[in-house]
Amino acid sequence: MSPSHASKQGKRYRYYITHERHRTDRNDRIWRVPAHELERMVRDKLSSFLRDEHAVHEAVRLEDGGAIEACFRHAHAAAMMLNEGSGASQRAVLQDMVKRIDLHDDHIDIMVRLSPLTAGSPDLHLLSFPAKRLRRGQVVKLIIPGTEEPAPTGRDTRLVELIAEAHAVRKAVLDQSGSLAQIAGRLGRDRGHLADMIRISYLAPDIVTTILEGRQPASLKRKTLMATSLSLDWSEQRNQLGFS
Secondary structure, eight states, X not given: OEEEEEEETTEEEEEEEOOGGGOSSXXXXXXXXXXXXXXXXXXXXXXXXXXXXXXXXXXXXXOOHHHHHXXXXXXXXXXXXXXXXXXXXXXXXXXXXXXXXXXXXXXXEEEEEOTTTSTTOOOEEEEEEEOEEEEETTEEEEEOTTOOOOOOTTOOXXXXXXXXXXXXXXXXXXXXXXXXXXXXXXXXXXXXXXXXXXXXXXXXXHHHHHHHTTOSOTTOOHHHHHHSOOOSSHHHHXXXXXXX
């Protein structure tokens, strides 16, 4: 399928339509799927995969402990961007990780690049999940079991936003050169605040997952996390934040 768009009463609508070369029969119908619907489903499935450490480990097949931990950090950072990042950040992750998407009659296949998780890897990983296509006029409605899950009732939006901000800050700092003070000056930010954000961006992956799912200790708030001088040791982090 290929991206397309249409305009109606001054409003732009994005779609994915059947590519001409994929039509094996000239009588085959042309499918047109609303872009936001397909992209949301792909984003949700990719984020779920990235938060599942067992699934990620099975996909990358690494044995070195340090490499595995680094891979998990990359996976959780990408999941955070998909869940809480800006539209531009989400699109950047999808473009970086998704090689192709195939829409079938009864399922969707996503071919995922693993190189963003473990540098230099040429491997691909297939994510496949059931889907049903219902035609309504020229537009196709996608129905996927289990996609309408309610948000966790204990989820702290301000805490989640802080972690997303921390990962965005770390990326911005890594894209710069010079000392932290020089980078802070160029970004118009306080050096101490940048240092705090960078520390928070190195939270243990299981802590990040717990916060995203709304299962963190009741005492852990945005202000608490900002005020904690976080250790880089994940076990110590769990002690500092009340997870153990």
